[in-house]
Amino acid sequence: MTDRGRRSTTAWGTVGWCVGVLVLLAALPPAASSRLPERLATHWNAGSGRPDGSMPLWAAALFPALVWAVLTAVVALALRRAGTGSGAIPGWALAGLGFGGVMLLGGQTSIVRANLDHADWHDAGPVTSWVVGTLVVAATVGALGFLAAQRALAQTPAQAPPQDGPALDLPAGQRVVWLAHTSNPWLQAISAVTGLLAIAVAVGALAGLTDSPVALAATPFALACVLVLGCSSVQARVTERGLDVTFGPLRWPGRHWALEDIESARTENLTPAQVGGWGYRLSGLGTTVMLRGGECLVIRTARGKDFGVSVDDAEHAAALLNSLSAQHTR
Amino acid sequence: MLLRLDTASSSPLHEQVAGAIRRAIAEGECVPGDRLPPARDLSRALDVNVNTVLRGLRALRDEGVLEFRRGRGVTVADGADRRSALLDRVRDLVADAAHLGYSKNDVIEMIREIP
Numbered sequence A: 001m002t003d004r005g006r007r008s009t010t011a012w013g014t015v016g017w018c019v020g021v022l023v024l025l026a027a028l029p030p031a032a033s034s035r036l037p038e039r040l041a042t043h044w045n046a047g048s049g050r051p052d053g054s055m056p057l058w059a060a061a062l063f064p065a066l067v068w069a070v071l072t073a074v075v076a077l078a079l080r081r082a083g084t085g086s087g088a089i090p091g092w093a094l095a096g097l098g099f100g101g102v103m104l105l106g107g108q109t110s111i112v113r114a115n116l117d118h119a120d121w122h123d124a125g126p127v128t129s130w131v132v133g134t135l136v137v138a139a140t141v142g143a144l145g146f147l148a149a150q151r152a153l154a155q156t157p158a159q160a161p162p163q164d165g166p167a168l169d170l171p172a173g174q175r176v177v178w179l180a181h182t183s184n185p186w187l188q189a190i191s192a193v194t195g196l197l198a199i200a201v202a203v204g205a206l207a208g209l210t211d212s213p214v215a216l217a218a219t220p221f222a223l224a225c226v227l228v229l230g231c232s233s234v235q236a237r238v239t240e241r242g243l244d245v246t247f248g249p250l251r252w253p254g255r256h257w258a259l260e261d262i263e264s265a266r267t268e269n270l271t272p273a274q275v276g277g278w279g280y281r282l283s284g285l286g287t288t289v290m291l292r293g294g295e296c297l298v299i300r301t302a303r304g305k306d307f308g309v310s311v312d313d314a315e316h317a318a319a320l321l322n323s324l325s326a327q328h329t330r
Numbered sequence B: 001m002l003l004r005l006d007t008a009s010s011s012p013l014h015e016q017v018a019g020a021i022r023r024a025i026a027e028g029e030c031v032p033g034d035r036l037p038p039a040r041d042l043s044r045a046l047d048v049n050v051n052t053v054l055r056g057l058r059a060l061r062d063e064g065v066l067e068f069r070r071g072r073g074v075t076v077a078d079g080a081d082r083r084s085a086l087l088d089r090v091r092d093l094v095a096d097a098a099h100l101g102y103s104k105n106d107v108i109e110m111i112r113e114i115p
Helices: A003-031 A057-082 A091-115 A128-155 A185-206 A218-232 A314-329 B013-026 B039-046 B050-063 B080-099 B104-113
Strands: A039-044 A051-056 A174-183 A233-239 A242-247 A254-257 A262-270 A279-283 A286-290 A294-301 A306-310 B002-006 B066-069 B073-076
Touching (some): A039 A091, A185 A218, A233 A306, A233 A314, A262 A306, B002 B013, B039 B050, B050 B066
Antiparallel strands (some): B066 B073
């Protein structure tokens, strides 16, 4: 089968999976309606294993279908924005759709099976073993989907073969280095706002204004504050030791590539839509640190992956890296 | 910004650092108003002690090439590019004069005599 053929098969298979799961989720409860009570038990007490929540039959059929429809719509939108028009579906999408579909299908099957042949939802059987089984199968399917996509990507030949990038004159007796710094004020503002929210919630909880469950909401805010702050600025430097990229005002964490780990360097004009958004982006072909659209320094590592970072004056950095590498291998 | 440190020269290290920044400004690597990387970053990149870098930066501030502003860090001063190029020529002139046996004061006298 040709490469293009294999890709379109994957795409059609994915569409088929999405539609099939949707139909099954919505059709399963009505199909068994003659043997089900009027209201279905849909929630179980984690401690006792007894049902403690119910939904009418139509809601039990439509609710999971709606969740699935939203999930597929989000994945489709993300794929559209990421611009993978070639038909190759990235690993995270296959993993997410596989895991989500199996989870919802397993949940729906568990609910129908537990309610089967019971006159009232209070008498519905336990579902613990089914839920555990579903989790295991869903995780396996998700992992398989991810691995399959990684394999497919690994088999596709890398586009843009490493060519002679820009170079720079390096006279003897000179140490040439390059530094750059980029920051995104919007991300810094988001970090400040989430940090203030975290402090406000924590102070409110300490003062006894809110209950402890609300105080737990401070944790995600604090986490978001730190993560966004770490992605809001980036420093890059090229020296005889290689390329160093550090994140955030603390210049930690950071990544380092020695010259022998870098195959070639080039500049590219990238937009956040192309790499999947702002911040530290991972995709099938590599990693990009995206703080603003425009000029990016992109290196091809010895392992064949790309790493990009949005910095000004990337032309000089690429030229210096290529020249230093050439000097290093000579 | 691209910095070239002249390791072959026999001048003190802090002067080499100042020279590297002067050259970067003269070649348009950074323009007036641009913020310079923090001294700590320069020190790591150039593999030079941070105090040596600061000494070089202070020399450039005294020359009027850089401005230190609280909270804004170190920025390139207005007209620094032209002033820096002119200073380079003056420095060359003084070096040439010394080579020919004239002191700085002799050169100053010569400049005064120019109508």
